[in-house]
Amino acid sequence: MMAAAGFDPAALGLAGTGNPDVGARIISPSVKLSESPAVGVHPTFTVIEPAEARAVIGYGDGTIRALGLVLDGAQPSVVAQVSATPIAAAADIGGAGVLIGTDGGELLRLGGSAVTRLAETGGPWVGEIAVHSGKGLRAFAAAKTLTVLDAEGAVVFSASDHPSTVAGLTFSPDGTRIAAAHYDGVSVWSLTDAKQKPVRLDWHGSHTAVAWSPNGQFIVTAMQDKEMHCWRWKDRTGMRMSGYPSKIRAVTWTADGQYVAASGADTVTSWDCSGKGPSGKPPLEFGYVYDGVVRQVAAHPADHVVAGGYSDGTVLIGAIEQETAMIARPASGHAVTGLAWTADGATLVATDESGAVAVMRILEPVVS
Amino acid sequence: MQQAKVPVTLITGYLGAGKTTLLNRILTEQHGKKYAVIVNEFGEEGIDNDLVVDADEEIFEMNNGCICCTVRGDLIRIISTLMKRADDFDGMIIETTGLADPAPVVQTFFVDEDVQAKVALDAVVTVVDACHFLDAVDEEHELAEQVAFADIILLNKTDLVDGDKLNAVKAKISSLNRMAKVIETVKSQVPIADVLDRGAFDLSRVLEFEPGLLDEEDDHEHDENIISISLKTDNPIEPEKFSNWIRGFITERGVDVLRTKGILNLSGQENRYVFQGVHMVMDSAWGAPWGGDARSSRLVFIGRNLDEAELRSAFDGCTVAA
Ligand SMILES: [Zn+2]
Ligand SMILES: [Zn+2]
Numbered sequence: 085m086m087a088a089a090g091f092d093p094a095a096l097g098l099a100g101t102g103n104p105d106v107g108a109r110i111i112s113p114s115v116k117l118s119e120s121p122a123v124g125v126h127p128t129f130t131v132i133e134p135a136e137a138r139a140v141i142g143y144g145d146g147t148i149r150a151l152g153l154v155l156d157g158a159q160p161s162v163v164a165q166v167s168a169t170p171i172a173a174a175a176d177i178g179g180a181g182v183l184i185g186t187d188g189g190e191l192l193r194l195g196g197s198a199v200t201r202l203a204e205t206g207g208p209w210v211g212e213i214a215v216h217s218g219k220g221l222r223a224f225a226a227a228k229t230l231t232v233l234d235a236e237g238a239v240v241f242s243a244s245d246h247p248s249t250v251a252g253l254t255f256s257p258d259g260t261r262i263a264a265a266h267y268d269g270v271s272v273w274s275l276t277d278a279k280q281k282p283v284r285l286d287w288h289g290s291h292t293a294v295a296w297s298p299n300g301q302f303i304v305t306a307m308q309d310k311e312m313h314c315w316r317w318k319d320r321t322g323m324r325m326s327g328y329p330s331k332i333r334a335v336t337w338t339a340d341g342q343y344v345a346a347s348g349a350d351t352v353t354s355w356d357c358s359g360k361g362p363s364g365k366p367p368l369e370f371g372y373v374y375d376g377v378v379r380q381v382a383a384h385p386a387d388h389v390v391a392g393g394y395s396d397g398t399v400l401i402g403a404i405e406q407e408t409a410m411i412a413r414p415a416s417g418h419a420v421t422g423l424a425w426t427a428d429g430a431t432l433v434a435t436d437e438s439g440a441v442a443v444m445r446i447l448e449p450v451v452s
Numbered sequence: 453m454q455q456a457k458v459p460v461t462l463i464t465g466y467l468g469a470g471k472t473t474l475l476n477r478i479l480t481e482q483h484g485k486k487y488a489v490i491v492n493e494f495g496e497e498g499i500d501n502d503l504v505v506d507a508d509e510e511i512f513e514m515n516n517g518c519i520c521c522t523v524r525g526d527l528i529r530i531i532s533t534l535m536k537r538a539d540d541f542d543g544m545i546i547e548t549t550g551l552a553d554p555a556p557v558v559q560t561f562f563v564d565e566d567v568q569a570k571v572a573l574d575a576v577v578t579v580v581d582a583c584h585f586l587d588a589v590d591e592e593h594e595l596a597e598q599v600a601f602a603d604i605i606l607l608n609k610t611d612l613v614d615g616d617k618l619n620a621v622k623a624k625i626s627s628l629n630r631m632a633k634v635i636e637t638v639k640s641q642v643p644i645a646d647v648l649d650r651g652a653f654d655l656s657r658v659l660e661f662e663p664g665l666l667d668e669e670d671d672h673e674h675d676e677n678i679i680s681i682s683l684k685t686d687n688p689i690e691p692e693k694f695s696n697w698i699r700g701f702i703t704e705r706g707v708d709v710l711r712t713k714g715i716l717n718l719s720g721q722e723n724r725y726v727f728q729g730v731h732m733v734m735d736s737a738w739g740a741p742w743g744g745d746a747r748s749s750r751l752v753f754i755g756r757n758l759d760e761a762e763l764r765s766a767f768d769g770c771t772v773a774a
Contacts, residue, residue, distance in 0.1 A: 126536040145538035169537055187533055207506070211529065227508065248510050248525065267512055267525065289515035290525055308523065308564075309515035331565050 114448040115401065115412045118155035122418075123439030128170050130422025130435045134179035139424065139433040140194065141441060142170035142184060148194055151441055153431050160441055163197040166190075174213045177220050177235055179427070185210030191224045202237050205229075212253040212264075219259030221275070225250035230264050232275060241275055243282070252294035252305065265294035265305050270315070272303070285315045287322055293334065299341030302357050306332035312346055316361055323363050325355060329377070336383040336390065343368075343404050345390040347378040352392035354404045370402035371409040382423035382432070391432050393420025399434045399442065412444045457572040458535070460544040461648060462557055464598040465579030466588065467550035470608040472497040474579055474640040474647070475547055481644050485542040488534050490527070492549040503539075505530050509549065511556045514563070520707040520731040521563075522556040528564045535570040543648065544571060551594050554601040555710065555731060561653075562733045575652035578602035578632075579640065583612045585621050589628075596678045599625055600710045600754045601730075602632040603652035611638045630680040631713055631752050655726050655737040678710070680754040683764055687771035688719035689749050694770040698734075701766070706732030709755040715739065717747040719772045 126144040133140050138150045141160055146169060149160035168188025176183050176193060184192040189205035191213070203210075208227035215222050220235040227249050232241035241262075252265030256272075263272045267290050274280040290308035296317075297304070304314045311326035312335060325346075332348035344362075345354040351369040355362035371378070373394050380393035388404045397416030402409030418436040425432050432444040461478075465471045479487060479501050489504045510525040527546070534544070548557060554576060561573040578598045581588075589595050599605060605625060610618060618636075625634060635642055651657040694716065702709060712729040727736035751767060 125538050128533075128536055143538075144536035169533055171533055209529075209533075248512075249508070249529070251525075251529075267510065288513070290512040290523075307515065308512060308525070308528075311515070 115410065116155055116445040116447055117413055118157050118443045120151065120157055120159045120441045123159065125439045126437055127421045127435040127439055129173035130424050130433060131173045131175055131182055132424045132426055132433065133175050133182050134427050139441065140182045141435055142173055143439060144169055146170065148184065151443070153426060153443060155443055155445060164194055164199045166192060166199060171209060172211050172213045174215045177215060177217050177222065179217070183213050183215065183222060185213050185224055189226060202233065203231065212250055214253040214255055214262070216255040216259040221255065221259060223253050223255065223262055225253055225264060230262065232262060241273070241278065243273055246271055251292045254294045254296045256296050257298050257300045263294055263296060263303055265291040270294055270303060270305060285320060285322065287313045295335050295337055297337045297341035297344065297357065298339055301341060302361065304335050304344050306335050306346065310348060314344070314362060323361055325362065333379055334381045336381045338383045338388050339386050343388060345381045345383060345404070347381050350377055352378055352381055352390055352400070352402055354390060368404050368407055370407045371400040373398050376415070380420050380423045382425055385425050385427055385429045387429065391423050391425070393423045393434055395419045397436045399444065401432065413442045416440060457570060458541050458544060459574035459649060460546060460561065460571050461574050462554065462576045463545060463547045463579065464552065464554050464576060465550065466581060466595055469579040469581040470606070470640040471547055471579045472499065474606060475545060476500050477640055478545065478644055478648065486539060488541050488544045490530055490544065490546045492547070492552065509552065518706065518732065520555065521559070523560040523563050524556045527557065527560050528567055531571055532566045553594055554598055558601060558730050559733055562730060562735065573653050574648070575603040575650040576601050577604045577606060577647050579606045579608050580625065582607050582609045582618060582621050586624060589624060596628055597710065599628045600678045602629055603650060604647055605629070605632045605634045606640060606642060607634055607636045608640055609638065610636045628678050628680060629754055630682050653728065655728065655735060678754065678756045679758060680752060681758055681760045681763055683751040683767045684748060685768060685771055686748045687773045688747070689716050689770050690772050691718050697766055697770055702729065702732055702734060708757045709753060711754045712752065714751040716749045717742070
């Protein structure tokens with residue numbers, strides 16, 4: 085039942101030093117970059133808040149900073165200070181406000197510059213957050229417990245039956261289910277029938293992130309074992325995507341659900357999930373960077389385009405099918421920690437370990 | 453810009469052996485330094501530190517199907533998050549539960565990239581209760597493993613035992629682990645410099661290690677219990693032969709081999725070749741030049757189901773002369 089999709093970077097000549105001829109065609113830059121000075125603190129999350137037209141960034145010193153999406157090179161300004169380390173975040177329902185989870189066990193909501201507390205665990209870190217705007221639902225996970233709140237903040241669902249700490253959360257596109265990644269697989273819970281047992285998608289090992297394809301057909305996880313796993317939701321068939329030289333920190337789906345892209349190699353790798361899925365098809369690649377490994381990926385909100393953030397601070401924007409990329413931000417020497425697109429796909433925000441924020445405006449469409 | 457990695461000290465030992473006393477001693481004597489303390493259980497004794505993080509001991513097998521390749525998922529999360537804080541830590545101290553297997557903790561520092569990038573395991577310190585050790589060690593395999601993994605063994609409560617018993621305890625410890633430094637203490641009173649900043653996993657400091665060679669003829673043939681075996685040869689080692697043998701051995705027997713350390717005199721090389729390993733995870737580098745020093749190769753294995761005669765002949769088979 086398990087089929088290896090067959091990605092082997094070594095076989096492709098991409099492991100180690102890499103092959104600059106593969107996926108290395110850089111198309112001419114058509115991006116305007118504005119770079120803020122380093123803050124000197126490590127960012128912990130990077131989120132776009134559409135309602136305020138700003139990027140909201142959490143830092144390891146507990147500051148929450150915001151930056152308007154204009155190209156003025158300003159440093160992000162402190163809008164709030166929280167008492168513990170903010171470790172997870174997502175734009176709140178309707179893109180207004182930002183939900184923040186902390187290692188103090190709190191689920192907070194930032195609205196403007198005001199912070200309110202939505203939930204408190206009494207200890208366990210709030211390490212995962214997901215929001216479904218259409219259904220008006222907010223989910224968070226702390227240790228083995230997953231909790232779903234409605235727009236008023238009332239608990240509408242809760243489940244603790246997970247084999248380990250929940251390390252990833254994703255709503256189904258229609259908001260009727262929620263999937264939690266953990267050790268040895270994923271638990272998919274029904275939000276419409278509380279009596280239903282969860283659907284368990286099993287694969288041995290520690291799953292550290294999960295993303296449901298926007299077309300509802302696939303659930304993909306990133307694993308501690310330097311690989312990804314992908315299940316076809318319809319029949320639960322699992323597929324293994326292995327051979328990555330480093331840990332996969334991020335996975336991202338294109339808006340139509342055709343491609344899933346991942347970090348972890350020295351190029352951005354995108355798997356074609358059309359038809360029966362990625363089985364047997366090698367991934368498409370772009371953006372080989374000398375001495376850099378992809379740390380973050382974020383799919384464009386409309387096109388078959390993905391932004392990749394590298395361990396040397398480079399940000400590339402690439403067209404998946406053309407296997408070409410443009411440099412949106414040159415190497416800063418500090419690993420990229422976060423990437424986020426605005427909903428219109430015209431602006432990309434990146435943060436790196438120095439705390440610097442890069443705002444990139446796309447001047448021409450990447451794909452014609 | 454290569455930042456110095458934050459040193460992490462792992463304190464293991466049975467409940468009541470004196471781990472928390474040692475921890476508090478470090479924290480009070482190293483006053484003015486900033487430590488993050490990660491504990492698995494809050495003991496009766498409080499911990500005198502600003503930052504104490506509760507760990508939940510999630511042991512994750514890696515997907516290669518090998519049961520010795522395990523990491524601690526909770527430590528990956530905790531350490532990655534701590535290193536994003538603005539605080540500049542002088543160090544981290546992890547205190548495990550009395551029953552914890554040290555292997556997944558130790559391997560986390562060599563397997564996970566995020567942890568490896570920011571921190572370095574400095575030493576495994578195992579606190580042993582001289583009074584109860586002999587009774588407990590045969591019953592509880594974790595206790596033997598904690599001693600086997602140690603770089604430093606605090607032989608504590610020595611005031612509560614007589615000379616004969618103390619010698620018996622020391623003999624047992626040395627059969628389990630021939631490379632650890634054993635420090636006899638009362639109430640975990642030890643000069644802090646003896647337990648911190650030891651660089652026990654730092655290859656550039658492997659040279660400081662002197663395996664205790666026992667003169668006894670091998671009296672444990674293929675022992676199921678944990679034993680330590682040290683090997684020595686003056687004949688130069690043929691690099692290819694050695695590399696083929698050690699790779700094969702570790703792949704096949706990684707589950708049983710808890711720790712390995714070696715300094716090799718490779719034929720035709722001016723520098724020492726040093727390596728160390730934890731189960732299947734191996735790390736090696738060139739060490740200092742031999743210069744005028746007498747050249748010899750030393751190897752220590754700590755593990756179970758080890759056959760000393762077999763290992764000795766395999767090691768001898770890696771020499772140029774063989
Ligand atoms: Zn193994
Ligand atoms: Zn064990």
